[in-house]
Amino acid sequence: MNDIKPVRKAVFPVAGLGTRFLPATKVMPKEMLPIGDRPLIQHVYEEARDAGIEEFIFVTGRHKNMLQEHFDYQPELMKTLKTRGKDDMLEKVRDSEMPEGKLFTTRQAKPLGLGHAIWCARKLIGDEPFAIILPDDLVLNDTGCLSQMVETYNEKGGNVIAVKDVPREETNKYGIVDIGKEDGKIIEVKGLVEKPDADKAPSTTSVVGRYILQPEVLDYLAAFETGAGNEIQLTDSMAKLIGSQAFHGLKFDGKHYDCGSRLGFIEANIGYGLADKKIGAQVKEIIKDYSSND
């Protein structure tokens, strides 16, 4: 009998300051920045919903209320769109609503790091496996990144993280995996180091902002140990699970965009623009125009 518990909950840490996008993020949360026709937070909500997630946990902070309101039912807007016969827009707005009783929030008073943000959600997570999705990281693919990870988790159990290769000179920007056995797209995680210098990095395989973790990680997070950048790092607590629980990385299918950096954000808008059925061909023309004017 398979005793792997299903993943029903996903945590969305959205309490960061988004300093790289100032002044755009002075009042507006970074996670409301749009890629294509929807904000980052809606992209990742849809990815989680498609992966079978039933409870959506937002770790929010000051000036972040807009993130919850985005998923509200908006009667006046719906009525106006209906009267004007804008059925396609009506459908899009409907898709951005979260069914009642599915959204849960907790607050992180001080942005002390990703690990601390997850610890703030401990009561809502409880004693079951859970997913974490960072809205900064988008993966463009027909089958969402989290759906792919859930498939791996259902087979292997334990912990599963999304991974991809990065240039060696960039290892100091990411969590880096010490790799054990490799089996196609699935790798065994032997160790994890947060932001190592290129000469100390155990590999060039980095962690992307998608995780399926066992609740024991919360016990390690409760120690409030600070790591790289003097922040309470999730990577450090995940590393402590290795050895006592299965831990795998998935080299997912799809194009990853780091929307938390200005360049990655622009690239994502190009990528999603090109993939858009309505305007993709025109976006391609625009890019051609710019390239030919070099």
Ligand code: UTP
């Ligand atoms: P980042 O470190 O990329 O976000 O965290 P940031 O700190 O908001 O951005 P910069 O570096 O100042 O531009 C990745 C995700 O984790 C959340 C952020 O909101 C973002 O979605 N986060 C980060 C928290 O919720 N709490 C934290 O203490 C740190």
